[in-house]
Amino acid sequence: MAARPTRPITRDEIKAFHRDGAVLLRGVLAPEWVTLVADGLEECFVERSNKSSEAVISGGTVRVDHMLSDRSVSISRFATESPVGGLVGAVLGGPVRFYMDQMFFRRPGPMAQTAFHQDASYHNVEPKDLVRAWVSPDVVPRSASLEVIRGSHRWNVTFRPSVGRDPDDEAHALKVAIARKRGMFENEGEEFSYSNILMDKSLPPTPDIYRHRDSFDIMGWDYNPGDLILFHGSLLHGTAKDVMLEQDRRAYAALYAGPRTTYLRQKGQKVPDPPALAAYEPRTGQKLDDFGEVFPLVWSPGDWD
Ligand SMILES: O=C(O)CCC(=O)C(=O)O
Numbered sequence: 001m002a003a004r005p006t007r008p009i010t011r012d013e014i015k016a017f018h019r020d021g022a023v024l025l026r027g028v029l030a031p032e033w034v035t036l037v038a039d040g041l042e043e044c045f046v047e048r049s050n051k052s053s054e055a056v057i058s059g060g061t062v063r064v065d066h067m068l069s070d071r072s073v074s075i076s077r078f079a080t081e082s083p084v085g086g087l088v089g090a091v092l093g094g095p096v097r098f099y100m101d102q103m104f105f106r107r108p109g110p111m112a113q114t115a116f117h118q119d120a121s122y123h124n125v126e127p128k129d130l131v132r133a134w135v136s137p138d139v140v141p142r143s144a145s146l147e148v149i150r151g152s153h154r155w156n157v158t159f160r161p162s163v164g165r166d167p168d169d170e171a172h173a174l175k176v177a178i179a180r181k182r183g184m185f186e187n188e189g190e191e192f193s194y195s196n197i198l199m200d201k202s203l204p205p206t207p208d209i210y211r212h213r214d215s216f217d218i219m220g221w222d223y224n225p226g227d228l229i230l231f232h233g234s235l236l237h238g239t240a241k242d243v244m245l246e247q248d249r250r251a252y253a254a255l256y257a258g259p260r261t262t263y264l265r266q267k268g269q270k271v272p273d274p275p276a277l278a279a280y281e282p283r284t285g286q287k288l289d290d291f292g293e294v295f296p297l298v299w300s301p302g303d304w305d
Pocket of ligand 1: 113114119132134146237238239251253
């Protein structure tokens with residue numbers, strides 16, 4: 001069960017999440033949780049897995065790893081026992097399951113930006129009750145902050161993934177054909193990177209936020225260790241470009257699913273499903289509750305009474 005935060009979440013914070021699609025919860029995590037996540041991130045950074053990938057963008061490098069909690073006890077404890085799951089539950093008003101997690105790890109120097117995207121574009125789940133929890137053991141100034149497009153979770157659209165293989169690109173035709181035939185990655189999660197993803201070109205392209213920054217209501221925060229950012233699975237988010245990092249920016253981002261979350265087999269290939277899900281042969285529309293062993297319940301209403 002999720003531990004209690006250092007303070008209760010307020011009604012205004014819950015309202016802000018639903019209105020804006022994101023909220024920064026100041027100082028809700030006690031120092032031991034920050035230390036645990038820092039230890040887990042460093043451990044995963046040093047010990048690569050087949051779900052580790054590295055991208056060099058704008059002269060900077062970002063290491064992106066998936067499903068850290070499968071290989072780090074510290075991260076697994078943080079994902080399922082820290083106050084995070086309960087805070088997500090308080091926002092959604094219902095029980096919460098852990099879905100998957102990622103790290104976005106950068107050392108000082110030019111910052112590889114994260115292109116604006118919605119998490120909903122990348123995962124095989126219906127995003128109504130999908131919440132991302134983002135934490136860092138580092139001070140992250142507003143300039144290097146996660147940036148979100150306020151209210152975009154209510155636009156009622158899922159955009160084409162902004163990073164991935166173009167199915168019309170002939171160089172990728174064979175891989176695309178294999179992936180389509182199998183309905184999955186050609187290597188089932190091996191050597192995963194976002195560039196493995198097949199774009200579903202029937203979806204509208206993601207707006208070019210870098211080019212039209214002034215046209216969007218962009219929100220970001222000065223982040224301090226102990227804070228928690230929660231944002232909706234359909235919210236557009238990314239980072240600014242041309243940022244110089246003065247210190248580490250080590251981020252841990254976990255996805256949690258509320259009670260209305262169902263499996264949704266998307267057309268383009270996505271971030272691979274957790275391997276243990278395959279045995280269930282999931283069908284679109286099935287509740288995540290049907291796969292309880294794969295997506296553990298981390299908090300239920302009443303747990304903190
Ligand atoms: O921290 C980052 O650079 C990106 C995080 C992100 O895209 C996410 O948490 O979904």
